[in-house]
Structures are given as C-alpha cells and as structure tokens.
Amino acid sequence: MSEDLFGNSTPEPVRSGPRGGSLDADHDRLPLAVRMRPRSVDEILGQQHLLAPGAPLRRLASGDTAMSVFLWGPPGVGKTTIASVVSRSAKSKFVEVSAVTAGVKEVRQILDTARADLARGEPTVLFVDEVHRFSKAQQDVLLPAVENRIVTLIAATTENPSFSVISPLLSRSLLLTLKPLTDDDIGALIDRAVSDSRGLDGRFELTGEARETLLRMAGGDARRALTFLEESAAGAAADGLEQITTEVIESAIDVVAVRYDKDGDQHYDVISAFIKSIRGSDVQAALHYLARMLVAGEDPRFVARRLMISASEDIGMADPTILPLCVAAAQTVQLIGMPEARIPLAQATVACALAPKSNAAYLALDEAIADVRAGRIGQVPPHLRDAHYAGAEKLGHGQGYLYAHDAPHGVAAQQYLPDELSDARYYRPTDHGREAAMAERLRALDQLLGRVR
Secondary structure, three states, X not given: OOOOOOOOOOOOOOOOOOOOHHHOOOOOOOOHHHHOOOOOHHHXXXXXXXXXXXXXXXXXXXXXXXXXXXXXXXXXXXXXXXXXXXXXXXXXXXXXXXXXXXXXXXXXXXXXXXXXXXXXXXXXXXEEEOHHHOOHHXXXXXXXXXXXXXXXXXXXXOOOHHHHOOHHHHXXXXXXXXXXXXXXXXXXXXXXXXXXXXXXXXXXXXOHHHHHHHHHHHOOOHHHHHHHHHHHHHHHHHOOOOEEOHHHHHXXXXXXXXXXXXXXXXXXXXXXXXXXXXXXXXXXXXXXXXXXHHHOOOOHHHXXXXXXXXXXXXHHHHOOOHHXXXXXXXXXXXXXXXXXXXXXXXXXXXXXXXXXXXXXXXXXXXXXXXXXXXXXXXXXXXXXXXXXXXXXXXOOOOXXXXXXXXXXXXXXXXXXXXXXXXXXXXXXXXXXXXXXXXXXXXXXXXXXXXXXX
16 A cells, blocks of 8 residues: 555555555564564464364465454454465455544545456455444445455454444454463564564574563563564664663663562562552552552453452442442453553542442351351241242242232331341441441331341
C-alpha cells in the first residue's frame, strides 16, 4: 500500500516482493518487532488451540481457503503477525488499511480495485487493523465484498466483535479468539530475536537475569518485549558492551526493573500487602502495591481476580455495588490488556479501599458450613418439602405452607430451619455502610418471623 492510500490516489497493488504498510519487513531499519514477525505458520508462537492440523488458523495461513476472519485478542499476541503469514502464504495481492485513519471513500476505492483485480484472476487479502474503530457505515461497505468474496477479510480487534462489529458482517466471517502469550512463548521469541539474523544476529549476550526482566516488563506483549530488547541492544552498543544486563535495560528504557519473582516470596508478599491494605482502608498503600505489581509485570488478570474476592470477602453487604464494579473491571482487563488495563484496576482498587467493610456474609456462610460438616443438618420441615409429585400429599408434604406473597409485608411467619437448628443465627450484619440498614431490616424481619430474641 502506497503512503498516499488515504489521499486521492489509487492504492498500488502489492504482489510479490515488498508489500508496504506495517508488514513490509525487507530492510534493516524496520523495528525489531516487525523484522521478527514469523514468515510461516510454524514460526507462530502461542495459539496452539488454533494451530492443530486442520484447525482454522492453520487452514487460513496455508492459503488454501478464502474465508474471512476476525482476530480478537489483547495487544501483542500476534494479530498482525497472522495477517503477515497469510499474506506470504496466499497467492493474493495484500492490502493493509488502518481503521483509525481510513474513511468510507478509501474503503470503497480499495474494494473497487479488488473487484477489478479479481476479474483478472488476482484475489485480494484485505487486512483491517483495529476494525472496532470502523463506523457502521464503513462496515456496511465491507459487507457485500465479504459476502461475495471480492476480498478475503482479515480484521484485527482488541474489543469483543460481538459489541463492535455489525451482526451481518460477523455472521459471514469466522471469529478466532487469540489467547494471551505465556512467559514461555515470550521467552522463545526473545531467544530467537537474540540469535536470528533478522534480529540481533548473536551480536549480544543476554544474561539470564536480564531475560527474566524483559519477561516481567513485557506483560505478555510480544511487541513490547522486542521493543525493550531492541532499545537495550542499542544502549549496550552505544556503551561498547556485548552483554545485555538488567542494568543496561534499566538505563536504555529509563525504568528501574522491580525485583519481583512471580513464582516466589515477592509475588505472595506484595499481593498479601495489597489485599491487607484494601482491607485496612489505606488507599494510598493499596495503590502503591498495585503499581509495584504492574511495573514488575504481574498478570493484570490475577490482580483483577483478587479484587473480586476482596469485594466479597472484605466489603460484602456493606457496599454490594463494589463486587459488580470489580467484575466489570476484570472483564475490561481481559478485553483491553495492558497498559490500558491499569486504569480499571486503579478504579477498582480505589473503590475497594474506600468502601465500608464487612465480612459478615463471609463469616455467616462459614458458620453454616461448619454446622453442616458437624452433622447439624436435620430434616426439612414437612410444609417446605416438594409437593409436586404423586404421593407427596399423602406424606404431608407442603401441607400448611404459607405463601409469602399472600402474607402481610410479604413475610410469612412459619418455621424454615430444621428443628435441630431452629435457634441458629449465622448472619450478623455490622453497622458499616449499607449493612447498617440491613441490620435494621433483619431486626424487623425477625419480629415478623417470630424469631425475636
């Protein structure tokens, strides 16, 4: 694609040789992350669930099928890489467009050219990056071309296509969900970049500690890992060094590598301090430990999971709105990835730390579980038993049951607990936050149920 793609000129067909756009990896001045893009499906790291024999990604990359696909996944997992592999495998012209800058006119122009090329026997693969940024009108323009296979569409997005892509276009395409890359995947990519002729070509030695530092800082993002490696190599070269150490990395990218072992004491100590700071309502400390984990490369999804637990364990009914807020934050983290994921994590952390605290619901269930495990179970009162099967009436099941909606205040005074547990009292609300109002309601309900103490 020529540089004037988004002006008034006609896009140049790209056949063999240089392809243009971000996929042109044919000169040494390109970023390391571009130079190291796989040239075949066998070089793709991760995504094994899509790379098995006969799996969609392998069929797509082989060039033997003309299906249109949406690649959905967090940043740095290889969406553009897959497009690059397909462009090399498919015997097609390859056209790349960014949804950030392209308009309806430009898209129409590309499709008109593709239609003319197809009439001459030359199919087109159209790669649309950040397709979620396309308006409905732009997506509508793509629809006939996809439906009639004027182009093979490969669309990349970090957002759930179910919410950002029109249904007719999505239904005519295959949705492939890309999983985050593991540390093993990123590590293999770093090792390849250090030794491969397209990368550093063995000119530098990467120490084990420096490799671990890059893994932490990458946070599952292959592009970030290679960018940091490239800058570190440039820093080492400027200082006349042949070895890339943690100190070289710190100097090159202007950041201190936080000493943090994700499988060791630091991992457990910092997350423990994070949760205890939230429980103690110290928002400043909670944010410090959140920053410490994120800078060290902790998995943001792990942090999000712990926030959801804290929302129930430490806040509970004192503010029941905090749990759905943390669930929403976790879903956002999954959808957008780092570095933007730090924003919803900060929001959830502040909300949890400042919220009133209560573990009453948590303790209540634990007490109930303890009674059950101790054998304090008892028989379900006959009037509460199922009365919908033949013979239940003869057993007295359901007889005398009072329907709560027919009772005053919607509360039917009858026995609900088994006889052995008639005096049990598990939930003891605090006077913190919204739970104070629940404590008042519980006292009123106890009176209506005849459980006044």
